[in-house]
Amino acid sequence: MASATLTAPPTAAGRRPFTGGERTGLSDLPPLTTTVPRQYVHRTAVSEVFLTDWRRAGTDGWVVSAQWPRAHSFYGPVDGLHDPVLLVETMRQASILLSHVAHGVPLDHPIIWQDLHYSLVPEALRVTGTPAEIELHITDHDLVYRGKRLASARQLYRVRRxxxxxxxxxxxxxxHSPAVYRRLRGKYSDLQRANDRKLDLAEPVAPRLVARDRTGDVVLSPTGHANRWQLRVNTAHPVLFDHPVDHAPGMLMVEAARQAAHAAAGPGFSLPVDMACSFHRYAELDAPCWVEATVAGRDGRDHLLLDVDIRQNGQSVFTARAASQSIR
Structure with a gap:
C-alpha cells in the first residue's frame, strides 16, 4: 500500500488553476499557465508539482496537462531520455488531483494505491530543447462510493506528448477518511512516533550500479548476496519524502524496483519500458525491508523481464515485474 496525505484549507471541487488573461482583464495577452495548487497533489514543494491544468472530457473522462522539465534534481534524464518513473509520479499527482476536484474527496483524506501498470514508447521520452508538454487522457472505471464519498476507483490512462x-x-x-486511516494504521498512525522509531540510514551501493549519479539518490544498500539488498530509507530526501509520512512511500518502492531491476539486469538494460506494481501492505520505518530481484527471461519483444519483491518481517509489501530495454 502507498498513501499520500497533506492538510490544506478547503477549496471548491472543480476549481481550475489560473490559466488565462481573461481572469485579470488582460485579454490581449497570450494565455498564462501555472501549476495546479500544490495541495491538490499532496506536495509541499511547489517545484515538485508537474501538473498545469485539467478539464472534463465526456461524462467519465478528464484531460490533465503536465509539463516535464528538461532537468530535475531526482527524475533526471538518462542517455537523453526522460525518466520513466517521472510518468508514475505524474500519474500519482493526476489521481490525487481528480479525487479532489472531480469526486469531492477532502484534501486531508489519504489516497492509497493498490496496483499500477504502465507501458511506454521509449522514443517519446526523448529530451528536446524545451520542456515536455504532456497530456493524460484519463477515464474513471469501477467507482465505489461509501455514502456520498469516493471509496475506490480504477483509472485508465492514455498519455500523449x-x-x-x-x-x-x-x-x-x-x-479513506483520517479516522479510517488511523484505525488501519493503529500505532503507526502517530506520525511523530513512527519517525522517532525509524532505522538508521543504511550504506548505499555504488550509484553507477543503479543508474544514479549521486549517492543521496540511491535507495538500495548491499547485503553481500547477489541481487538482494536492504531498502535504503532516507526520510531527508527532498523528493521521495517531500513531507513527513508515517511509512515508506509508494514512489520509494517504485524507485527501488527500478534500481533493483537495473542492478540485476547489468549494463545495457536501463530503461523499464513496461512495469506492473502491486502494493500489498504498508512498509514501516522501524524494520528493515529486503529487496530481491530475479531475472525471469525475455518477452516477445526481447525485453529482459525482472521480478522484484520487497519484504518486511517475512511478508511481501510490494512486488513488481519490469520489462527492460537496452538503450545503448
Missing amino acids: DGTELARAELNFSC
Missing part, C-alpha cells in the same frame, strides 16, 4: 502516444497505463487506488 505533443499529440504523439507516450504511454498507456492503469492505476487502482482507494480513499
Whole structure:
C-alpha cells in the first residue's frame, strides 16, 4: 500500500488553476499557465508539482496537462531520455488531483494505491530543447462510493506528448477518511512516533550500479548476496519524502524496483519500458525491508523481464515485474 496525505484549507471541487488573461482583464495577452495548487497533489514543494491544468472530457473522462522539465534534481534524464518513473509520479499527482476536484474527496483524506501498470514508447521520452508538454487522457472505471464519498476507483490512462502516444497505463487506488486511516494504521498512525522509531540510514551501493549519479539518490544498500539488498530509507530526501509520512512511500518502492531491476539486469538494460506494481501492505520505518530481484527471461519483444519483491518481517509489501530495454 502507498498513501499520500497533506492538510490544506478547503477549496471548491472543480476549481481550475489560473490559466488565462481573461481572469485579470488582460485579454490581449497570450494565455498564462501555472501549476495546479500544490495541495491538490499532496506536495509541499511547489517545484515538485508537474501538473498545469485539467478539464472534463465526456461524462467519465478528464484531460490533465503536465509539463516535464528538461532537468530535475531526482527524475533526471538518462542517455537523453526522460525518466520513466517521472510518468508514475505524474500519474500519482493526476489521481490525487481528480479525487479532489472531480469526486469531492477532502484534501486531508489519504489516497492509497493498490496496483499500477504502465507501458511506454521509449522514443517519446526523448529530451528536446524545451520542456515536455504532456497530456493524460484519463477515464474513471469501477467507482465505489461509501455514502456520498469516493471509496475506490480504477483509472485508465492514455498519455500523449505533443499529440504523439507516450504511454498507456492503469492505476487502482482507494480513499479513506483520517479516522479510517488511523484505525488501519493503529500505532503507526502517530506520525511523530513512527519517525522517532525509524532505522538508521543504511550504506548505499555504488550509484553507477543503479543508474544514479549521486549517492543521496540511491535507495538500495548491499547485503553481500547477489541481487538482494536492504531498502535504503532516507526520510531527508527532498523528493521521495517531500513531507513527513508515517511509512515508506509508494514512489520509494517504485524507485527501488527500478534500481533493483537495473542492478540485476547489468549494463545495457536501463530503461523499464513496461512495469506492473502491486502494493500489498504498508512498509514501516522501524524494520528493515529486503529487496530481491530475479531475472525471469525475455518477452516477445526481447525485453529482459525482472521480478522484484520487497519484504518486511517475512511478508511481501510490494512486488513488481519490469520489462527492460537496452538503450545503448
